[in-house]
Amino acid sequence: MTKIEKIVLSYSGGLDTSIILKWLQETYGCEVVTFTADLGQGEELEPARAKAEMSGIKDIRIVDLREEFVRDFVFPMLRANALYEGQYLLGTSIARPLIARHLVGLAREVGADAVAHGATGKGNDQIRFELAVNALDPSIKVIAPWRQWNIRSRMQLLEYAEKHRIPVPSDKRGEAPFSIDANLLHTSTEGKSLENPAEVAPDHVYQRTVDPVDAPDTPEIITVGFERGDPISVNGKAMTPAALLTELNGLGGRHGVGRLDLVENRFIGMKSRGIYETPGGTILLAAHRGIESITLDRAAAHLKDEIMPRYAELIYNGFWFAPEREMLQALIDYSQAFVSGEVTLRLYKGSASVISRASPRSLYSADLVTFEESTIAFDHHDVEGFIRLNGLRLRSWAARNGR
Numbered sequence: 001m002t003k004i005e006k007i008v009l010s011y012s013g014g015l016d017t018s019i020i021l022k023w024l025q026e027t028y029g030c031e032v033v034t035f036t037a038d039l040g041q042g043e044e045l046e047p048a049r050a051k052a053e054m055s056g057i058k059d060i061r062i063v064d065l066r067e068e069f070v071r072d073f074v075f076p077m078l079r080a081n082a083l084y085e086g087q088y089l090l091g092t093s094i095a096r097p098l099i100a101r102h103l104v105g106l107a108r109e110v111g112a113d114a115v116a117h118g119a120t121g122k123g124n125d126q127i128r129f130e131l132a133v134n135a136l137d138p139s140i141k142v143i144a145p146w147r148q149w150n151i152r153s154r155m156q157l158l159e160y161a162e163k164h165r166i167p168v169p170s171d172k173r174g175e176a177p178f179s180i181d182a183n184l185l186h187t188s189t190e191g192k193s194l195e196n197p198a199e200v201a202p203d204h205v206y207q208r209t210v211d212p213v214d215a216p217d218t219p220e221i222i223t224v225g226f227e228r229g230d231p232i233s234v235n236g237k238a239m240t241p242a243a244l245l246t247e248l249n250g251l252g253g254r255h256g257v258g259r260l261d262l263v264e265n266r267f268i269g270m271k272s273r274g275i276y277e278t279p280g281g282t283i284l285l286a287a288h289r290g291i292e293s294i295t296l297d298r299a300a301a302h303l304k305d306e307i308m309p310r311y312a313e314l315i316y317n318g319f320w321f322a323p324e325r326e327m328l329q330a331l332i333d334y335s336q337a338f339v340s341g342e343v344t345l346r347l348y349k350g351s352a353s354v355i356s357r358a359s360p361r362s363l364y365s366a367d368l369v370t371f372e373e374s375t376i377a378f379d380h381h382d383v384e385g386f387i388r389l390n391g392l393r394l395r396s397w398a399a400r401n402g403r
Helices: 015-028 046-054 066-079 095-110 125-136 154-163 241-254 279-295 298-317 323-335 382-400
Strands: 006-010 031-038 060-064 114-116 141-143 179-182 187-190 220-227 230-234 259-265 271-277 341-348 351-358
Touching: 006 015, 006 095, 015 031, 015 154, 031 046, 031 095, 046 060, 066 095, 066 230, 066 241, 066 279, 066 323, 095 114, 095 125, 125 141, 220 241, 220 279, 230 241, 230 279, 241 279, 241 341, 279 298, 279 341, 279 351, 298 323
Parallel strands: 006 031, 006 114, 031 060, 114 141
Antiparallel strands: 179 187, 187 271, 220 230, 220 341, 259 271, 341 351
16 A cells, blocks of 8 residues: 555545544554535534544644635536536536545645545546546545445444444434435435335425425515626625525525436446435526526527537536636636626426516617517518528428439
């Protein structure tokens, strides 16, 4: 085993990373620095500090990254209208490069030669963490305990915790819990009964959204303001990125907006079923498409839609820091120069529907499109030649096929 002098561990204080912390100390016999990112997961993070202290950790870092997360990662992704496999808003995927960036930065600061994570060998997160580290600092080693140790089950994790007197929450004993990832953008839940895609998800899986059936019977009307493709206000009130997303999470959650039951294709090759709740993100996606509909040129909008699946796949697969993602981002950001204005939406029983949109940079012309008499010169006869030219190849094709 390569000699490691110091390790920075991505640490949540949960069962897995608490055991990993002890395992790293035993296996490598070196100092471990813990790094806990506050991404708006809605949990008290001080218990993580207490657990790290109990394990003898001297250097404990808990950093509030909520504004950075939304401003530098969620909003750039939103400009692309990114959806993986047409549905998933990439809530887990987009958080990993941010955590990796801070792991690398902290490793440089404290002189660590390795970083460690708690991602399992079957999932996508191991790839996302490690590709990001590769891109940011190839000299830093990555330790992935789930690919190195001989622990193979949740029961063995619990046995290890008992042996080393690592506190285990009561709900983690016995039957394996759901696997939950949460941040300001979303909550994802996997495992247990959800591993059978034919089984309906139990109601208690959902944490951020009410059942649309039980949502208020009265719709709620909200307005989201945009500037250069980024949301800047809700109902006329300017907000910071994190505050804005928090506000929309509350509004959307109350109306059951943003639920998704998805079977997705993981990068490593297997299918996996998860329950996702992304109330604020779902509202922002609808609103952003609404403002783009009147501010983007047709060809520009269609080009964005063509590259979006590739862009989303790059994020899902862990290539946030790859040159091709950055190239696509430059194109996307260029398209947003005039994407400013306000969009009004109706939140009702699980839906977020655009009902009006307005922009000082709008390309929409009511005078041009009207069914009534227009003041803008438009010769209807011009369309005849337009149709004939576009139909030329179809007439040739039909003649060859004997139609």
